[in-house]
Amino acid sequence: xxxxxxPIEKCFNKLTRYHYYSFFLIFLSKLPIFWHILSLIFxxxxxxxxxxxxxxxxxxxxxxxEYPVWDTSVFIETLQTKFSVVCDSTWLIxxxxxxxxxxxxxGSLTFGFLADRYGRLSMFSTCCFILAVAGxxxxxxxxxxxxxxxxxxxGFGLGGTIVTAYVLVVEYCGVSHRETVTALFHIPINLSHMxxxxxxxxxxxxxxxxxxxxxxKADLLLCLxxxxxxxxCDEFQLAISLPVILFxxxxxxxxxxxxxxxxxxxxxxxVNVMERISNFNKKPYENIRNEIEAYHAEQVxxxxxxxxxWKIFKHKKLSLxxxxxxxxxxxxxxxxxxxxxxxxxxxxxxxxNVAISGALLLPGTIAAIFLLxxxxxxxxLIATNFLSGVFMLxxxxxxxxxxxxxxxxxxxxxxxxxxxFIIVFLYxxxxxxxxxxxxxxxxxSFLSRVGQIVAPPINALPxxxxxxxxxxxxILGAVVCYPLPETKNTELPSSLEDTKIxxxxxxxxxxxxxxxxx
Numbered sequence: 364x365x366x367x368x369x370p371i372e373k374c375f376n377k378l379t380r381y382h383y384y385s386f387f388l389i390f391l392s393k394l395p396i397f398w399h400i401l402s403l404i405f406x407x408x409x410x411x412x413x414x415x416x417x418x419x420x421x422x423x424x425x426x427x428x429e430y431p432v433w434d435t436s437v438f439i440e441t442l443q444t445k446f447s448v449v450c451d452s453t454w455l456i457x458x459x460x461x462x463x464x465x466x467x468x469x470g471s472l473t474f475g476f477l478a479d480r481y482g483r484l485s486m487f488s489t490c491c492f493i494l495a496v497a498g499x500x501x502x503x504x505x506x507x508x509x510x511x512x513x514x515x516x517x518g519f520g521l522g523g524t525i526v527t528a529y530v531l532v533v534e535y536c537g538v539s540h541r542e543t544v545t546a547l548f549h550i551p552i553n554l555s556h557m558x559x560x561x562x563x564x565x566x567x568x569x570x571x572x573x574x575x576x577x578x579x580k581a582d583l584l585l586c587l588x589x590x591x592x593x594x595x596c597d598e599f600q601l602a603i604s605l606p607v608i609l610f611x612x613x614x615x616x617x618x619x620x621x622x623x624x625x626x627x628x629x630x631x632x633x634v635n636v637m638e639r640i641s642n643f644n645k646k647p648y649e650n651i652r653n654e655i656e657a658y659h660a661e662q663v664x665x666x667x668x669x670x671x672x673w674k675i676f677k678h679k680k681l682s683l684x685x686x687x688x689x690x691x692x693x694x695x696x697x698x699x700x701x702x703x704x705x706x707x708x709x710x711x712x713x714x715x716n717v718a719i720s721g722a723l724l725l726p727g728t729i730a731a732i733f734l735l736x737x738x739x740x741x742x743x744l745i746a747t748n749f750l751s752g753v754f755m756l757x758x759x760x761x762x763x764x765x766x767x768x769x770x771x772x773x774x775x776x777x778x779x780x781x782x783x784f785i786i787v788f789l790y791x792x793x794x795x796x797x798x799x800x801x802x803x804x805x806x807x808s809f810l811s812r813v814g815q816i817v818a819p820p821i822n823a824l825p826x827x828x829x830x831x832x833x834x835x836x837x838i839l840g841a842v843v844c845y846p847l848p849e850t851k852n853t854e855l856p857s858s859l860e861d862t863k864i865x866x867x868x869x870x871x872x873x874x875x876x877x878x879x880x881x
Contacts, residue, residue, distance in 0.1 A: 368658065368854065369622075369658060369854050369855075369857065370651065370654035370655050370658050371621050371622050371625060371633070371637065371655070372537055372538065372622075372854045372855070373537070374537075374637065374648055374651070375535060375536060375537040376537030376538060376539050376540075377537065377539075378540055379640070379644045379646070380643060380644050380645075381640045381643045381644055382535060384617075384643070385535065385617040385618075386532065386535075386544065386547075388610075388613055388616060388617060389528055389531065389532055389613070389617070390547070390548065390550075390551050391551070391610075392491070392524070392528065392607075392610040392613065393528070393548075393551035393552065393555065394551055394554060394555045394606075395555075395603055395604075395606040395607045395610075396491075396494065396521065396524050396525070396555075396607060396610075397551065397552050397555035398555055398603040399463075399494065399498060399517060399518075399521050399603060399604075400463075400467075400521070402599075402600065402603055403456070403459065403460045403463070405596075405599055406441065406442050406596045406599065406600065407441050407442040407443055407448075407456045407596075408438060408441060410433055410434065410438065410441055410443045410444065411423065411424055411433075411434040412424060412428065412431035412432060412433045412434060412443075412449065413431070413432045413434075414428035414429075414430065414431060414432070426449070426450035426451070427450055427451070428449055428450055431447065431449050438594045438595075438596075439594045439595045440594075440595040440596050440597060441596050442456060442459075442507075442510075442596055443456070445596060445597075446506065446507040446510070448507070452507075455507055455511070458511065459507075459510065459511050459514050461816065462511050462514050462515045462518070463514045463515065463517060463518040463521075464518060464812055464815060464816060465515060465518065465816075466514065466515035466516060466517060466518025466519040466521070466522065467518040467519070467521050467522035467525075467812055468518075468522060468808075468809050468812035468813065468816075469518075469519055469522065470490070470518060470519035470520060470521060470522025470523040471522035471523065471525060471526045471804075471805045471808035471809055471812065472522075472805045472806060472808070472809040473519070473522075473523065473805070474486050474489075474490055474522070474523030474526060474527055474801075474805060475526050475527075475801045475802045475803070475804055475805015475806060475808070475809075476801070476802045476805060478526070478527045478530065478801035478802075478805075479798060479799060479800065479801045479802045482619050482620070482623060482624075483527050483530050483531040483534070483619065483620050483623060483801065484527075484531060484613070484614055484617065484618070484619040484620070485614060485619070486523060486527045487523075487524060487527040487528050487531060487613065487614075488610075488611050488612075488613055488614035489523070490520045490521075490522075490523030490524040490527060491520070491524055491607050491608070491610045491611045491613070492520075492608070492611045493516065493519060493520030493523070494517060494520030494521055494524060494604070494607050495520075495604055495605065495607035495608035495611070496608075497513055497516040497517040497519070497520055497604075498517050498600060498601075498603065498604025498607065499600075499601055499604045499605065500513050500516075501513045501514060501517055501600050501604070502596075502597040502598075502600040502601050502604075503597070522808065522812075525808065526801060526804045526805050526808050527801065529548060529788060529792075529804065530620075530792060530800055530801045530804055531620055532544060532548060533545065533789070533792050533855070534620040534622045534623060534797075534800075534855065535620065538852055538853065538854060541789060541793075542732070542735030542736055542789065543732050543735070543736070545735070545785060545786075545788060545789040546728055546729070546731040546732040546735060546785055547732070548788075549728050549731075549781075549784070549785050550725070550728055550729075553724055553725045553728065618636045618639060618640065619632070619636060621633040621636040621637050621640075622797060622855065622857075623797060624636065625655060625658075625659060625857075626796075626797040626798065626857045627797075627798075628659075630655060630656060630659055633655060634651065634652045634655055634656075637651045637655070638651065638652075675795075675799060675803075680862075681795070681862060683846055684794045684795070684847060684848070684862075685795075685803065685806075687843050687844065687846055687847050688787065688790070688791050688794065688803075688807055688847070689806075689807060689810050690839075690840065690843045691744070691748070691783075691787055691840050691843055691844065692787060692791070692807040692808070692810045692811045692814070693810045693811065693813060693814040694748070694814065694836045694837060694839065694840040694843075695780060695783050695784050695787055695811060695814070695840070696810070696811030696812060696813070696814030696815045696818075697814030697815065697817050697818050697821070697833070697836065698751060698780045698783075698814075698818075698833050698836060698837055698840075699777065699780040699781055699783075699784060700814070700815045700818045701814075701817075701818030701819075701821055701822060701829070701833050702751075702755065702773060702776055702777045702780060702833055703777060705773060705822055705826075705829060705830065705833065724777075724778060724781050726778075727778040727779075727781055727782050728781070728782075728785065730782070731782050731785045731786070734782075735785075735786065735789070739849050739851045740786060740789070740790045740793070740847075740849060740850050740851050741790075741844055741845075741847050741848075741849050743786050744783060744786050744787065744790060744841075744844045744847075745841045745844045745845070746841075747779045747780075747782045747783040747786065748779075748783055748837050748838070748840040748841035748844065749837070749838060749841040750776075750779045751776050751777075751779040751780045751783065751834075751837035751840075752833075752834045752835065752836070752837030752838035752839075752840075752841065753834070753838075754772050754773070754775050754776035754779065754834075755772075755773070755776045755830055755833045755834030755837060756830075756831070756834040756835075757772050758772045758773045758776065758830055758834075759826070759827050759830035759831055759834065763826075776833075776834075776837075780837070783840070787807075788804075790847070790850065791803060791804055791807050792804055792855070793850035793853065793855060793856075794847070794848070794850060794856075794862065795856065795862060796856045796857055796862050797855065797856070797857050800855075821833070
């Protein structure tokens, strides 16, 4: 059992009614937020057309085509039909998704810094407002240029919501529940995917094939999700954007992180938050004001140094931690999204691919809950990275005729990559003090998005080459984990001195081990 110095960590080491209430609302917000990441699949599904005027005998899906007549039997309106995206202009579809990722990248970095300065909760609400408004405006943009610009702003809000929500949740967790809550934080991502595509039911209608997860050639699975119910791209975009505006109200429904308030010397507000939580739980925390004031005074007397993000590089141990985590985040982003695309290219059936890989992610998330309790952070991260690399190298060593063996091995590889994502989210925030925690997570998320952008060009290479790159990169990620200190069962660091104590543990442990060996 850890010994607590921070009174807020001590109070939060046990989950209360307020935790269940606030976590439920924050987790619920992730459903519509993550719909936006997958939205392009249904904003611009494959569309057939016939050319009204063509010099070719066969006019279906031929280029060039100046006057396409679209087949609207499945989807009434899509980006292709709305902006007449056909032939040489089809690149605009994928470009709009890339721009969304660029906006996400900028948003995660920008709001990572702003949340350290102005608070986690206020920035989360601001990001929800930006995402909701930009998402709604996307549906009324008159041309493709304004559509792409607004998609960038949509991504800007999206990136901010991801990093601010997670840090807020983690700072409300005590040591005992941090691993469980971190793993559960990723389950809404899986549920978001399911609710956007839909819940499968057997249904005999060939028109639904395009929006279904899988076709078993005997029965078609009807996807009664948003994408099935709304076949107009503008209505669909509004449907996934309007619910986000509801979560702006979280600024009044939940409370700011008291740990952030205390570490930013706002003691009265921190005490007020803890007292309000106490009233909500109907179990008063005795002497919480005295404990917080005494702890804060002790920190001040020790002259604990609060640093900004850029001052990290003045300290060797913190710089090493940041460099190692940066490499790992980049590899996780490149590997997870890259292997997902790699599987689709292997199988030749994207619906089957989504079904198999998606089915493995939820069990992987649940398994992470138990493994995080059992394994140390560094051990778990080394294992998931190493196994990702091993299974990817197994994939490229199989003959291409062993298609199902290759697909299953690649899906297992992707599951380990996803588990790596879960642990690096937690590990990253435990390595750095409160004053830089959101900034660091924003910066690391930025690098993860860079890895995501790099993945498609790697997949453009021959399968053997791209598979080897993903496999070797994962093993390299396992090696890079080695210099990191262990943070399991430690309080979230409040100052530079706290992080130095955590970083020094590994050195001390190694010295003790050397003495024992001698």
